[in-house]
Amino acid sequence: MKQIKTLLIAAVIFLSGNQAINAQSKTAHVDVSEIMSKMPAMLEAQKQLEKLSGTYDTEYKGMVEEYQNKLKKYEQEASTVTEAVNDTRSKEVQDMQKRIVDYRDNAQKELQQKESEIVKPIMEKVKVSIAKVGKAKGFQYVLNSEGLLLADGPNLTADVKKDLGF
Structure with a gap:
């Protein structure tokens, strides 16, 4: 009877330990920043x-240069022209x-919008690849390793890069 009790306790410990190992193996991590920074489509988007x-x-600098030149010219001529001309010039400078x-x-808005338009489909492609690789390898969770304090489990970054073709 004592042997059966010991055997039962050993079996419970073994099974619970095995379950803990299985739970850990169902979580992996991937470095999304590394993938995005080296992905050919992303490099092209950055260009x-x-x-x-x-x-x-270039256009902005040209506008600023034109503004500075006019301002300098108007300041130099301010004492030699009428007040009406100075008022007109002042309004022109304010408009500029x-x-x-x-x-x-x-x-800035257009640049941010363009970045969003270009990066969104690339990010979606990366997410799909991560899900595909994670499921194929039997993982229930794939975390972004960027924010993890400890990333000791399987790293799927290389597998995702391979799936994406680079």
Whole structure:
């Protein structure tokens, strides 16, 4: 009777230990930042965004330079022209300031919108790949290792990269 009790206790300990191991093996992690930063589609998207940003920067700098030149000219001529001309010039400079600020704000909005349009489908593709690889390997949970304090379980980053073709 004592042997059966000992055997039963040993079996319970073995089974509960085996369950804990199975629960741990159903969780893996992946480094989404690494995947995104090295993904060819993302690298191409970054080039597009840098080109667009460069275009906006060039136009913005041109507008600012024109504004500064006019302001300098108007300040030099302020004492030699009539007050009506100075008032007109003052309004023109204020309008230019407003156009520059509006252009900068619109350019930032358009750049953010374009980034969202380009990155969203790439991110969706990565999510689908992570789910596919995770399920194929029998994991119930795949966590982003970026925020984990301890990532001691299986790392699926290489498998996801392979699935995505790079």
